[in-house]
Amino acid sequence: MGKILGIDYGTVMTGLSITDEQKIFSFGLISLYTEKLFIFLDPFLCTENIEKIVIGCPRKWNNKKEINLEKKIIKFIHIFHTKFPNIDIERIDERFTSKMAFYSMIELGFKKKQRKEKKILHTISATIILQSYLKKQEIL
Template structure:
């Protein structure tokens, strides 16, 4: 069975998470510079089958689009153009950064390790993916 790949898109860094082949477990894969994202995806998709992209959808508390959505729309357009055979779903990503930080605290990471924003992005992508899997 193909995997599901989740993307926590950011202007500087992007977190990536992936399911196992049975689509049961969500695991953080990596965080990379956003400028390298499409090179990474092309390489990854040559090695692994992916049936769905999940992309975080930042929203305000009143359920309106976040101001960062204007940066995500061009990314979504390019993603659809580069990989037309893989559908894209959006997943509400409110609170994922806070939940990622709490996860880091709960797992016993030291204060210096918790300042690693790349790790927060990867955990956030994993939380986006987990919430989708729970909703299925």
């Protein structure tokens, strides 16, 4: 039984999270510059038993997709699927995850300077995206 990898894809920075083997909890993994994403993923996916990735689907308040970012995500998915055809890909609405991550940082006592750190924000957002997916699967 494999794990699930969560991705908060961004134009500059991308956050990653991962589930436990029972797929109950998501844990923040890492945030890195998007241009270096495959440099991390190539060896990582060869050593970890990942059966699925969940990528956030950016939407605006009015439920319309963020066109510019969505084009980049579609390109990433195409390259990913070419390299790793045996790993399923699912999408989930990621509206408000950045705000939820920011407020989580406040609740956890992060100092103002730490809250400006985009790496932490994207890792928490990826964790929220993945945990939302797990919760949704629990209901179904």
